[in-house]
Amino acid sequence: MALTVLIAPDSFKESLSALAVCEAISAGIQRADPDVTCLSLPLADGGEGTVDALLAAHADSAQRYQSWVQGPISNNDDDVNSVCASWGAFSSTDNGVVDTAVIETAAASGLALVAAQQRDALAASSYGTGQLLREALKLPQLKHIVLGLGGSASSDGGAGLLQALGAVLYDDDEQPLEQGIGGGALARCARIDWQGIYDDPISSRIFSVDVELLCDVSNPLLGEQGSVAVFAPQKGANSQQQAQLEAALTRYNQALVQACGRDVCDIPGAGAAGGIAAALLALCQAHISGGIDRVLAQLNFDRLLQQADLVITGEGRIDSQSLQGKVPIGVAQRAQQAGKPVIALVGAYQGELSAFYEQGISAVFSVVDGPAELSQALRSGAVNVSRCAENLMRSLRLALPH
Structure with a gap:
């Protein structure tokens, strides 16, 4: 047989x-x-390949886009570190209206985009992922954003993403922090003002669409099982840098709480993608889904499984x-x-x-x-x-x- x-x-x-x-x-x-x-x-489970998997599941309406965005490590030198990130969109219903965008953090802010000898957990930023989000928000019929959180290089708590959408981070002297900062710089973050997101006609759409975060972890933002302790070593952080990042994210979280009025730090999964999840949970009450479960359901895995012997x-x-x-x-x-x-x-x-x-x-x-x-x-x-x-x-x- x-x-x-x-x-x-x-x-x-x-x-x-x-x-x-x-x-x-x-x-x-x-x-x-x-x-x-x-x-x-x-x-895929929210990391590399998530866009491909979900577009394959909706091949009849799938649209693929490419956008030039800031890569994980920026030296502010004429876009030397920009990357061309692929993302997509599709119709979630039978009417053919393209209403869902799918984005990978790995495509814009991924660890694989940085050579091993250049990895810097203190400097890596999620700014490019925020730029991709803003591109997706330009889709006229958009109702739903699926953001895969796997494979990130950053440990910036999603601060770069917020900046790309229009937020401003201030230090103790009420001076704005530079754009595209990494997690290390968050030690200077005293306040977050995201009025600029509300004022931007494109970025402000994030408050009216459903934002779904796909991830395969349940780690909080801070603590022994938090984003830094568990994932920063994979991103190039030594023990001293881990201590710096933990202290910086602790201060940043205080600013997040002040800005949104609630503490999302301990929500399971808040530490995903270096804390990008925490930023979006705070900003627009995004929700977290198991990445592999979402993908398996979309691809009709159970139907194929019935045909298999192994x-x-x-x-x-x-x-x-x-x-x-x-x-x-x-x-x-x-x-x-x-x-x-x-x-x-x-x-x-x-x-x-x-x-x-x-x-x-x-x-x-x-x-x-x-x-x-x-x-x-x-x-x-x-x-x-x-x-x-x-x-x-x-x-x-x-x-x-x-």
Whole structure:
């Protein structure tokens, strides 16, 4: 009996897009057994690939845009660090009216946009994401914005985003802070005035549209499980810089509370994307959704799941954060309910795998088969993934009836 495999991975960050992972897995499977039917479904959970996934789900009305915006690190030198960010829009109903925009923080303020040696958690800003939001707000029939929060380089509490929309941050001397500041500069933030957002005919539309934040974490803005403590080390912050950022965001949060009249710091997910979530929760009462659940529902994952005998998922790295709702766990939980086995192919894994088995993953395989420099492993991603998938399928054929 011919086997049907549903291939449903996330991207391997800084190595392969989710689509490229699907292609590599499919190629490896086909080399091992050309009779296997492969169903490819590139996924995302709010990070890289979210725009592609949601536009694919609404292909009949999908529109793709590109906008030049400020990148994560700015030196104010003639747009040297500007990036061309892709975003999209589609109709959420059958009437064809394009009323929903989808944006990725990763496309404008993403960690992957900054070379490893240039990463600076104190200086990185979300200003470009704010510029993308403002572009989306120009859509005439806009009712809904979906903002994916994964993969950010910044730890600025969304201050840059607010500035791009028209807010002004002031220091103790009532002097405005410079545009596009990073998290480190928030130590000087004494007050936030977002009257400029209300006064701008474009930016002010954010108060009349539904803003949905897609993320895969539940971390608050501050504290031991907060944005800085958990995520800033990944963005290049050492222990001293982490202490600086935590103190700066604590002061910034006080200004947010003063500006909006409520404290959003401890709302689960407020720390997502370096605190971008906190800024939008405070500004326009945005709401947070599980990124993978939203994407799976939009792509009719459950219908494809019923056709599959086996599911292969994966991402670049699985660890304790993956359990909060990243792609492999979202896929495995649904597959477990449907009684379908799931195998995860990953670049690396950390910690005990028993927690992943409990969530429905049957087995985890690293695609890197020996010691390798990280840079080499990233460059060889497609070869490694494809070879691992081929070996996996050859092994399965030994146990399956011919």
